[in-house]
Amino acid sequence: MSVRYRVRWSKEGRTRFVSARDQSSIWERAIRRADLPIAYSEGFTPHARVSFPDALPVGVASTGEYAELTFAAPIRADDDLARLSATLPEGMDILTYTEVPAGAPKLASLLRATLWELVWPPVDTTALTTLLGRRCATMLAATSHEVVRHRHDGDRTLDVRPAVVSLAVATGPTPDGAGARTTLRAVLRNDAPTIRPADLLVALCDGEVASPALVRRVAQGVPTADGLVEALGGELEMVRTDVVVEAA
């Protein structure tokens, strides 16, 4: 009798440089170390039944990764998934889980939007927050905003605006409290064509602003007017954080 679980997990620190391709074998080996009764696919080369709804760009941090695991036998989820979390590499942790009832909607259908966070180094913070705040306001007021995405297989024009649900720019303290840095948070729809933070930045400030020091996928779920409802836990994640200093 197989049972399915969905987990929300993080990919922080060093593990954010792991590619989507390598991620599967990391999970499969961790599951074997935790001695969990994972189900295997049929065929010449059986694979553990662990699926990930979408790939995160290499280098991006996340507290909003998800996975679906199918076990061949019942597990004691609290203990067993804690053991799995402990044996995953440092930076990868299982944050929440839910058992999947028969007939539940597909995981991908619950992940309709993503809350992204982009953090800059503590350089030119006041000017940066002001510029980004102004551009965000302009974008939110418009109905379309096209950008060209350059790829090895050719250029492609995309309209970024339909994917944008909400945007917020703020100046907050650096982790050591000694300086100030700019943070941009954005809720973007996951529907095709997928708009990534890199596309959003091109639309907002192409060539005028340096790359952020860190990009993080905070959570995924169902978008609301001012944030999103996280897919597994159901908490409301606000696009504006309480340290917001409203931009002009």
Add this chain to the structure above:
Amino acid sequence: MLGAVTDVRSDALLPARAQRSVHRGGLGAPTPPSVLDVLEPLLPEVRKPAQYVGGEHNMVTRDWAAADVRWLLCYPDTYEVGQPNQGIQILYEILNGRATTLAERSYAPWLDLEERMRERGIPTFSLEHHLPLWAFDVFAVTLPHELGHTNLLNLLDLGGVPHRSALRDEADPIVLVGGHAAFNPEPLAPFIDAAVMGDGEEVVLEIDDVVRAAKRDGLTRAELLRALADVEGVYVPALYEPRYTDDGRLSRTVPVATGLPTLVPKRTVQDLEEWPYPQRQIVPMTETVHERFSVEIFRGCTRGCRFCQAGMITRPVRERRPETVQRLVEQGVADTGFEEVGLLSLSSADHSAIGPIARALGDTYEGTVTSLSLPSTRVDAFNVTLSNELTRNGRRSGLTFAPEAGSERMRAVINKMVSEEDLLRTAQVAYSQGWRHIKLYFMVGLPTETDEDVAAIAELGIAVYRIARTHGKANKVTLSVGGFVPKPHTPFQWAAQDTPEELQRKLALIRQLIRTHDGIKLRTNDPEEGVIEGLLARGDRRVAAAVERAWQLGARFDGWHEVPTLDLWRRAMDETGVELAWYSQRERDEDEVLPWDHLDSGLEKGWLWEDWQDARTAVQLDDCRWSPCYDCGVCPGLDLVHDTGYQPGALLPVMPSAPAGLGGPAAGSLPTSAERYAAGSTRGVTR
């Protein structure tokens, strides 16, 4: 541009030499600066960034301040190639098992990252804490072959350490090399502080003791090197001097200080059971060339293949007990989560209890996704039987055999004792038992080789292909043909190496002969690839000038197709007066002093010469595991009984005689190698 960090170069990571020594202190020394913060922003721009972050399962992280001797273990190639290396993993576990010793790992950054590191002043770093090379006490580099030499120089330079040992002082790490290429370290002599020959398990602890004492007693660098030279198996090139005759030949390499051995011996671990490592193997977070849990089931090989340096310098054979192999595999699979298990050695099917080992592991993992594999050089039906046992779950795709040469005469020259009849019978057995694809390994450019011998490779391939077709139209044969490179400490150390042009001609001959057979695939290496390897393998200390110049001209990753460096090397040889033909394409005579004659692999030079004469007259020599001792010179002085598994009183269990079965329970027990060779024959199992 808003938000841009403009001062990209950080001097903190490569401080002036005077500021470094504080981090080199004993217990309580402050941790040197980590490169991680400066490195991380670069990683999204480079290929395969996960290779630079560490953080793997079973990585060991110890406090800098809690250690008084700190090692950086290095494989001088990419993480992808170097991470699976067993030598590094063994030493990592042994050194980190000491109370106040710390060992971290380092690999060569790919060209894209190196460029960015140089721009920003980021030194060669460790994966555990991203600490700079210059802060460690010992930089220990394994050289499994000669194509990492330029990378070694580059890693030193990138790490803020002078690449010439004479320019290093107390502020710099001791630079050690080990591994097979350390048996002729002369082309690296000006760059390394010491070469360690042979098994590393024991000697690494003795070196650790010497370094600890030197730090405690405040020894100068020269005093420390002299102390290291007193450790058995450690060769300090600066304390030896090569002398040349008027015609440019070597006359002798002599110690230049008193009390040094004229012949530096290699180290041999006598009982592998005392060193059951590596147990807690690193589980990589990104793709590597071998992703499996590996257990070395024995060390050494006495088959006596005359081209094989590994088989000559790792003698004698020392086996691990079957129950230890079983325990290491079971613990290792549970601990790492690897799906594949590799039973490693130079020819794993020769373990005296390989049948029982394979059967027990087959039983343990039957019905699971865990798969087993072993490298084997044997060409006989037993190899098929064994492979069947290891693939009970039914994945019988490809099987590899290494006849190494095409004609019977040529195989007698290289002492690869297999007849064409055996090989064809083996192919017959394999294809009839469901194997779809046979890969055959050969070499061209072997001593005494004629075009007839080369053509015999194609003919053998065609004969095997005919057998393949009778068992299935889609069955395949691959011929993999490499160019032979003569290596030190082998009977072929006196032989001339073929030029790349000659190798090219021989490969074309094979290609021409098989052209009408679509099911035969020919895989070859670029013959030019063996040129650098051959020069460095048998080079003397004068070749070091070419190594240094080639590196300065930009040579790195000499073993990679993506990085063609041969033109740089040719220029470097020109500029430094190193004549390739003299080093590589010249046959040596009996009286010639060789650059590694003062380094003792255990083999008597007289015996090697005799074996070379036997080779030239196609006289074969049996494996001493199942025939009388032929006095190669290795065993005297070692306190061990040569493991053969069938002598009275031998440690290992001998299975009752039984025919070689197909695996499953009905087939009975697999024979031990002793039974297969009981008559002194190497003809394998016939039924």
